[in-house]
Each structure stands twice: as C-alpha cells, then as structure tokens.
Amino acid sequence: MNHPDSLLTGQLARDRIEHIRISSVFLPLAAPISDAKVLTGRQRPMTEIAILFVEISTADGHRGLGFSYSKRAGGPGQFAHAKEIAPALIGEDPNNIARLWDKLAWAGASVGRSGLAAQAIGAFDVALWDMKAKRANLSLAKLLGAQRDSVRCYNTSGGFLHTPLDQLLVNTDISRAKGIGGIKLKVGQPDRALDVKRVETVRKHLGDDFPLMVDANQQWDRPTAQRMCRTFEQFNLVWIEEPLDCHDAEGHAALAAQFDTPIATGEMLTSVSEHWEFIRQRGADYLMPDGPRVGGVTPFLRIAALADHAGLMLAPHFAMELHVHLAAAYSREPWVEHFEWLEPLFNEKLDTRDGRMIVPTRPGLGLSLSERVAGWTAQATEITN
CATH class of the missing domain: 3.20.20.120 (Enolase-like C-terminal domain)
Known part of the structure; x- marks a missing residue:
C-alpha cells in the first residue's frame, strides 16, 4: 500500500510545464535620465527600459510571472535568446528549479553563462519561483x-x-x-x-x-x-x-x-x-x-x-x-x-x-501585469507542448 506522502509527491511530480509566453516590452520613462556615464560621453541619456516578461503555465493550472530587464541596449537580444532556449522547459516539472536553470544554461552554453544569456534565464527562473510560492500560498x-x-x-x-x-x-x-x-x-x-x-x-x-x-x-x-x-x-x-x-x-x-x-x-x-x-x-x-x-x-x-x-x-x-x-x-x-x-x-x-x-504578503511576487503593458509590447511569442 502506498503511503499518503508518496502519493502526494507523485501527484506533484506529474505536473508539467505546458505553455510559456515571452514578451519584449519597452517601458518609456517620463524624462531622459543621465548619470556620470552620460556626462563623461560613454553613454547616451536613457529614455526607456526594455523588459523581458516570461509567463509559465502548467498542466495543473499553476502560473508564474517572471521578468528581466535591460537599459539602453540588449532588450531584443534577451528576447531572442529566451525564445531559443524556452522549448527546453516544455514538459518539465516546474518544481525542479535548480535543475531547470542548469538546463537553460546548457541550452545556450555557447554564448556563455553570464551577461545577456544569464539575464534571459533570469526571467524564467523568477517565474518558476513565483509559481512555487503561489503553489504554497506564500509570498516569495x-x-x-x-x-x-x-x-x-x-x-x-x-x-x-x-x-x-x-x-x-x-x-x-x-x-x-x-x-x-x-x-x-x-x-x-x-x-x-x-x-x-x-x-x-x-x-x-x-x-x-x-x-x-x-x-x-x-x-x-x-x-x-x-x-x-x-x-x-x-x-x-x-x-x-x-x-x-x-x-x-x-x-x-x-x-x-x-x-x-x-x-x-x-x-x-x-x-x-x-x-x-x-x-x-x-x-x-x-x-x-x-x-x-x-x-x-x-x-x-x-x-x-x-x-x-x-x-x-x-x-x-x-x-x-x-x-x-x-x-x-x-x-x-x-x-x-x-x-x-x-x-x-x-x-x-x-x-x-x-x-x-x-514586504508584500500576497502569494508569490504578488504582482500582476497592468493593461498598459500590451501597448508597450514590441514582440511576443508562445511556446506550447
């Protein structure tokens, strides 16, 4: 006879990632921003922030929201890398977050495990932690x-x-x-x-x-x-x-x-x-x-x-x-x-x-996307099972 805890573990293990939405959003700033890098001529004033959003859904209906970002340059690159490595998560158990981080890193290993590649992974990783906390009905x-x-x-x-x-x-x-x-x-x-x-x-x-x-x-x-x-x-x-x-x-x-x-x-x-x-x-x-x-x-x-x-x-x-x-x-x-x-x-x-x-007490990050995000979205893609 199976122990109840074993049954519960088996039920959790059967949940699988079946849908991922990735979007590249450009958030405009109210006014151009300058720090010392602008005054020394190394960069131009900042007028927007590129946000990489990842929304992950599982077969059991659990959802997680994650994001990464880039300033002045890199937003389209993050989106492109995320789009390439995302299929590696389809069918995986969302609870195995550390293993999935490694899997995403190996999926794009030829461009390294830091910089833009890591920042693209970050949006997936945050989404998985958001989902895990929501599943436990706890804030992150x-x-x-x-x-x-x-x-x-x-x-x-x-x-x-x-x-x-x-x-x-x-x-x-x-x-x-x-x-x-x-x-x-x-x-x-x-x-x-x-x-x-x-x-x-x-x-x-x-x-x-x-x-x-x-x-x-x-x-x-x-x-x-x-x-x-x-x-x-x-x-x-x-x-x-x-x-x-x-x-x-x-x-x-x-x-x-x-x-x-x-x-x-x-x-x-x-x-x-x-x-x-x-x-x-x-x-x-x-x-x-x-x-x-x-x-x-x-x-x-x-x-x-x-x-x-x-x-x-x-x-x-x-x-x-x-x-x-x-x-x-x-x-x-x-x-x-x-x-x-x-x-x-x-x-x-x-x-x-x-x-x-x-510190918010809502489950997960305690965040949901506003309606305004749709108007700032430059491109999006969906990956399914």
Whole structure:
C-alpha cells in the first residue's frame, strides 16, 4: 500500500510545464535620465527600459510571472535568446528549479553563462519561483524563510545628475514624505567640485544623521577615487558606490581597507563567480547583486549565502519588486533601492513607511501585469507542448 506522502509527491511530480509566453516590452520613462556615464560621453541619456516578461503555465493550472530587464541596449537580444532556449522547459516539472536553470544554461552554453544569456534565464527562473510560492500560498519572502516583514529602503530616482540642485532638494523632501529612509545621489561628473557641492548641499539639507549614499557609476580611476573617497569621508555617507570599474575587485578592496566610509558595488556583475571574486578579495562592504542580471533567484541565493558567510552587508540593485522579497530573507539588515520606474507595469504597488519598504504578503511576487503593458509590447511569442 502506498503511503499518503508518496502519493502526494507523485501527484506533484506529474505536473508539467505546458505553455510559456515571452514578451519584449519597452517601458518609456517620463524624462531622459543621465548619470556620470552620460556626462563623461560613454553613454547616451536613457529614455526607456526594455523588459523581458516570461509567463509559465502548467498542466495543473499553476502560473508564474517572471521578468528581466535591460537599459539602453540588449532588450531584443534577451528576447531572442529566451525564445531559443524556452522549448527546453516544455514538459518539465516546474518544481525542479535548480535543475531547470542548469538546463537553460546548457541550452545556450555557447554564448556563455553570464551577461545577456544569464539575464534571459533570469526571467524564467523568477517565474518558476513565483509559481512555487503561489503553489504554497506564500509570498516569495516567506517561502525563502523571511527574516523580517519590512526592509530599509533608499531612493535613487530623484538624485540623477540631470536634476538641478534646487530640484534635488525638493526630491529629497518628496522621498522622505513617502516614508523612504535614505537618499542616494549620483556623482562622478568631470567637474569634481560640482559633485562635492551637491553632496555638501544635500547633507546640510538632510541633517547629519539621515542616511545618504553616493554613486559614481564606475567613472573614476584609482587616483581620483582615492581623492574623492577621502573628500567624502566628512559627509557621514552610508556608502560610496562603484567608485571604480565594476570588475576591479583589487581596486575596490584597497578603497574598502583604506577608508571608513563603506564601499558598495556589484550591480553590473552577471554571475556567481564574478561576485565571488569581490567577496574573496573583500572588494565591497555592501554587495549589490541584481537578481535579473545574475540569472534570477537561484543564483542570487548562492551569492547571498557567500556574502553572508563573509559577513558582508547586502543592498540589491534596482528591481525592488523582486528584491524586497530577497532582501527580506537575508540574515543581516539590508537595504533595497526604491525606483518607481517599473510601477506602471504592474497593478500592485509597494508601500513605504517609516523609512522601510513593506514586504508584500500576497502569494508569490504578488504582482500582476497592468493593461498598459500590451501597448508597450514590441514582440511576443508562445511556446506550447
């Protein structure tokens, strides 16, 4: 006679992925966005964000929604890669998420397991985790073993370099009124004196103790980074972000060892191994993995485990709709970046209160696509059994 638990396991194992919808969506921004990479001539202002959505359905009627993204370039490439590898999931058990990540990686192995290839996988991986949490009737945070019901949050969208200084002060007041607990300013422009003036003015406006961060977006060389980190020590910053090239683990480690102000980096890294190099060399006090960029929840959890073992603090980059769940499960008190840019894509919005972002209690990510997404969809495809 079969044990009831064995029967249940067999029933779950019989569920199979039978339908996948992939869509490439271009979300327009309200105004062109400029950071230091624009002012140094390396990039053009950003006017839209390319979103890769993946919707997965199973034979038993379970559904999962996942997404990845790209800025300025890469959206069509992510869609093309996702379209090629998606058939590998048809007929598979959606509960075997780690194995399916590997299967997707091998399906596109000739173009690597990082960068655009990993970002395409990320949308599938997030969808599978969303489905798994929904099936358990738990939020993703609870499924992962949440440490907290809210996470410290800081605003970035109001502090870009295209924003005049007087408006910058207005934006900080708006963020604080919304219950956001920190402000990040973009720096790294060619005239370093302007960076110092903006940080000094905002620090005076906020007071000595309100959490304030700066982000140079990789635009300093090593001598400049040393000088600027030394200058910024006086402003009691939570961190200085990406003072050097995103792959310069040795240089970041030297700054982290030399200065009291913590060093933050990691958002541009696209694999577990790239993050491990920074963890190994202690090239960050705050590690900033980006779930969609590293390939979804599965590799993010591996990075978080390594970071926790090394005693690092965590501050996931962008995509707060996903990262609020992942940060809630980290053992050390993290930060989540508040960007309202993706809000038009979803029917639900995240709440902020008393300096913290409230973790949604709805099953899964707690997200559903808004009607406006259809109007921004450039191409879509469906894969079935």
